[in-house]
Amino acid sequence: MTDRIFLYDTTLRDGAQTQGVDFSVDDKLTIAHALDALKVDYIEGGWPGANPVDDDFFAKSPGLKNAKFTSFGMTRRPGHSAANDPGLNALLTNTIDAVCMVGKTWKFHVDVALNITPEENIEMISQSITHALTRTNEVLFDAEHFFDGYKDNPNFAMSCIESAINSGSRWVVLCDTNGGTLPHEISRIVSEVCCHIPGNKLGIHAHDDTGNSVANSLAAVASGVRQVQGTINGLGERCGNANLISIIPSLLLKYDGQYETGLDELELTQLTRISRLLDELLNRAPDRHAAYVGEAAFAHKGGLHVSAVQKNPKTYEHIEPNIVGNNRHIVVSDQAGKSNVLLRLAESGIKIKNDDKRINRLVKDIKAREYKGYSYDGAEASFIILARRALGDLPKFFDIISFRTEVERRLNARGDLTTISQAVIKIDISGKLTMQVAEGNGPVNALDAALRKALIPQFPDLEGMRLVDFKVRILTPQQATAAVTRVMIESTDDTGERWGTVGISPNIIDAAYAALEDAIIYKLLRVS
Helix, strand or coil, rough: EECCCCCEEEECCCCCCCCCCCHHHHHHHHHHHHHHHHCCEEEEECCCCCCCHHHHHHHHCCCCCEEEEEEEEEECCCCHHHHHHHHHHHHCCCCCCCEEEEECHHHHHHHHHCCHHHHHHHHHHHHHHHHCCCHHHHHHEEEHHHHHHHHHHHHHHHHHHHHHHHCCCCCCEEECCCCCCCCHHHHHHHHHCCCCHHHHHHEEEEECCCCCCHHHHHHHHHHHEEEEEEEHCCCCCCEEEEEEHHHEEEEEEEHCCCEEEEECCCHHHCCCHHHHHHHHHHHCCCCCCCCCCCCCCEEEHHHHHHHHHHHHHCCCCCCCCCHHHCCCEECCCCCCCHHHHHHHHHHHCCCCCCCCCCHHHHHHCCCCCCCCCCCCCCCCCHHHHHHHHHHHCCCCCCCCEEEEEEEEEEECCCCCEEEEEEEEEEECCCEEEEEEEEEEECCHHHHHHHHHHHCCCCCCHHHHHHEEEEEEEEHHHHHHCCCCEEEEEECCCCCEEEEEEEEECCCCCHHHHHHHHHHHHHHHHCCC
């Protein structure tokens, strides 16, 4: 018999508290619909009345098909009745399916922050839930700082959550609000709570301040709770929240079928896509080393590892990558052997015999180039270009005769300091020589713009290509401003595929151009 675990996503509220993250209403709608398609049970949309974005988002229903659209906010304030508390009533919009209300369960906070008696705090919880149930069908109580409160005064903390249950709350969510509780403490306290409140009425809300939020969530489930709260990619304030992208496959794949959620095998394969969708909306590079969904999660670099993976993937992979929508990557590097190169070539659709002498030369070339500073770990597109060039199988799309970049720093007509970059290129395209000039907000941007002006008329597929990440590393810092620089570029297009390229040079513009040229050539290889 399996136990049903309910998934409650708080990305749209907790995630919005992340430094540097500001969701628009459109962003929230996109994320909500992606989570709804994933079949999570609850989607917390935010805090109505807290800001204009949340007000607009809750003004009409997002049209969810699977999840319960949930608002979040506080229980009534001291000195107000629940019916006359404007903050509480703002949560109870006619668009929601459920409301989650946060209240104090740590006596220290009741004494110092609220400055009220313990009895009044319990009344606030009870009265708020009773009132909310007159306006919506389901109420959840968010027991703030529960684990700190329980360790300080277990009787008071239990009185608060028992009051919530007795007043009709469907769930009581035990919150590790400052993220300071460790897994063994979670297990003990949850087990003790389950002696008084059944686990099918309890949830866990963990923060990651000790790096244990996923472990704490799984420990709570093992000890009895049946609802797990978290965010996509662990987004959240400070160190983040529990990462549902890690929790979900762990629950479904690591407990021998003990637990089930609303997800089936098809939804599970969407985890990688949804993880990267959030990063795309936030305009940030995905964590390559994220568990389950990171680009490096199933990447193999050492030659001995690759040989073992070829014989039996379970040797170094705890699950099949495709189960969560990810892929196996054979990384080419200075630790690579012949097996790495052969397997990576096969994955790229390049067919070659194992005893082809060109393979040994290619491996030797890769190691020599990486000794100089190249890195093909994360620059797979540059590897493919290098390999096809070595095998004599690289089409000649264009040939750069020369390029020049200039940077002008001056005052404009309004007296404001401004910087303008310009690039001039001479390029041979299919025997036709042309020259193009373009401006940009930097020399690399100007160079990219000039290349596009020259190439798009001949290769219109380049129109949808764009750069999404640009990294610079100084390889020889002892040489100061004359140091050798490595530039790694990540690109994407309208298909959503990403590819990495690399260039090195003592001149940062030259290094950037080498990586940019490889990125364009790779795109043309894909569409040719």
